[in-house]
Amino acid sequence: MKIKLLLLFCAGTLSVMGESLVRKFDFDRNTEAWYAPPYWSGKLTHSREAKSGGGSAKLTAAPKKDQTYGRMVSQNLTKLALAGRKFKITFYAGGKGELFAGMLAATVNSRGKNDYKLMLSETPLALTPEWRKGEAVFDFSEIAPVTLSMIFELKGEGEALIDEVRLFDLADSSVGMRPATPHLVISEKDSVPPICFNTAKPDTEASVMVFNRSRKMVRYPVKSDASGNIVWQGANIGAGLNHVTAAMNGATCDIPVSVLPPAEFAAFDELARKIKTADKVNILWLGDSLCDFDRSFNAVDKLSFWLNKYNPGKFHIENRAVRGDYILRVEERMLGRKCFAPAAYDNLWNKPYDFIVIQLGNNDCAATTNNRFASPVVATEKVVPAYERLLKLIRKHSSAKLIVTSATYPDVPLMTRNGERALGKYFFARFGMEQFVVPFNTAVKEFAAKNGAEFVDLHTPMKEGYAGENYVDGIHLSETGHTLMSRILLTHFANRK
Structure with a gap:
């Protein structure tokens, strides 16, 4: 492994061809997605002192066993393909002591377990009352991390103010x-x-x-x-x-x-053989994070593989799913209003579609600790009117056949336990509450029947096929979860009239 640290103590930056921003942390209001685990030493707090903006992260060293240090770590960068990549961390820091930048990488060992390697630069940034800039470059061209986190470590007594943290992807x-x-x-x-x-x-x-x-x-x-x-x-x-x-x-x-196991592969293959077309088929996919995350191997990608298996090159799925989406936000984005990820629908209608799939419901039915899980994000009585308004917007551009899905079935036992644990302590969004999901699914099914759309029930077969291993965090899908969801979708296409 090659690890290189470049420390610059001036206002200039290191210019690297192919540099693109992956993550940024400005700590304006809090320490964002960083924490100081209790099994390490040190204290992480928010400070109003800042290089720019409203604040910075303050890391204070503390004694632990025979060492004095402070260490803070970012959330895992789990949604990136990490193998073979090069990354650069840039940051500004001030204070007292010696600050090291680093990364925590997990790789799979021969027993199928994760090995964690903490990588710190050999040369620290010597802190002063003035803000100084540091840069650290990490080369993973010969290893394949499955998770990766950024690290800052303060060795010896002292405290560091850290601001304007950036993670860049370096690629030729x-x-x-x-x-x-x-x-x-x-x-x-x-x-x-x-x-x-x-x-x-x-x-x-x-x-x-x-x-x-x-x-x-x-x-x-x-x-x-x-x-x-x-x-x-x-x-x-x-x-x-x-x-x-x-x-x-x-x-x-x-x-x-x-x-896949041979029997499971054969079942998919039997469904795929039923699907035949001589024409090109374009499908527009409007969905949430279940089809936005894990692009290249999620349920939509698996569906695409099977649709094309006996119709090579005939099916194209335009996946415009956006994490966190619910029906009202899809409507806002299509209207061009201010919302999350407005560019996700850029040039949405620059090609004709044969099918438009609306795969929503999980965020619509979510409830939070803010009101003790008393109501969903989208009230049941607003569901059908919202879908009908969206259909009118779609019909201005396309006469494609509409397919709508139910909400899925998440890891309800896990969601229930975590929700009960969070009440009165911290914010938590709970998915899959039956008192919200069942009325939502009923409303979407009624909308489909009224407006000539096809309805796909994801909830029932995912509930019947429930296994904790189908999920990575209670709502988002694992490989087995994506496989299950793709089979339900493929079954619909194979059996449609």
């Missing part, structure tokens, strides 16, 4: 790395087909890393051919979701490969 944009093979789903009894990547760099050294959450990563040195193509075919593929990642000078591309 001239590499032009892109997948030539889409998301694959194969049976455990089948061999892995060739997996292909395209680059703009012929005859150039690269790496292919193959791993999943239960198998240690294996790295294969490769070289692009005279046309810039990288082709890999190997055997280090395990059951479940595998990642085959090509990396070249910080530029990466991940092709997920899902491996």
Whole structure:
């Protein structure tokens, strides 16, 4: 592993081609997504002193056993493909003591468990009453972290004020790395087909890393051919979701490969064989985080694989799902009003669609500790009018067949326990409360019947197929959860008249 720390004590910045912002933390009102775990030493508080804006993070060292230090860590960067990447942390700091920047990386070992490695720079930033800038570059071109967090550590006595923390992705944009093979789903009894990547760099050294959450990563040195193509075919593929990642000078591309038991694969295959078309079929997908997160291997991507299995190149799904969406926010965005992620619908109608899928309900039915889970985000009586208004907006641009889904079934036992634990202590959003979900699903089904739309019940089969392993956090789906949801959707397409 290569770890490089560059410390700059002036107003200038380090210019790196291909630099793009991944995360930013300004600590204007609080310490945001950072914390100081009790198993480490030190205290993290919010300070009104700032390099800019309304505040900064204050890290104070404290003795623990035979050491004195303070350590703060960010939330995991779990929604990024991390293997083969290069990252840079920039920050401003002032105070007293020596401050180290670092990263906490988790990789899968040979037993299928996570090994955690704390990486700190060898050279600290010497703190003074004046704000100074630090930069740290981390190269993961030879390892495949499954989670990654930023770290600041204050060694010895002292305290640090930290502000304007930025995480940048460093990639050589001239590499032009892109997948030539889409998301694959194969049976455990089948061999892995060739997996292909395209680059703009012929005859150039690269790496292919193959791993999943239960198998240690294996790295294969490769070289692009005279046309810039990288082709890999190997055997280090395990059951479940595998990642085959090509990396070249910080530029990466991940092709997920899902491996199913033979019987489950055969059931999917039987459904896929029923779907036949000679024409191109365009599908617009408006949904929430279940179809926004895990892009390239979520339920929509798996559905796309199966729709195209016996209709190669015929089905295209335009996935415009947005995390946190509910019916009223979809309406606001389509009207061009101020809302979260307004650009998500840019050029929405620049192509014709044959189907439009509205997959919502989870956030609509969510309830929070703010009113002791007394009411959902969208009141039941507002559901049908909101869907009807949205349909009118859609019909200004498209006559596509409309498909609407119910809310899904989350990990209700976990949500119930966590909700009860949070009451009176901290904010918590609880999903899947039956007293809100059932009326919502009924209302959406009534809307579909009234307006000639097709209705897909995700809730009932996901409840019948409930398993804690289908979720990563109680609401968002794991590989098995995405597989289950994709089977329900594929069943609808296979059996529609």
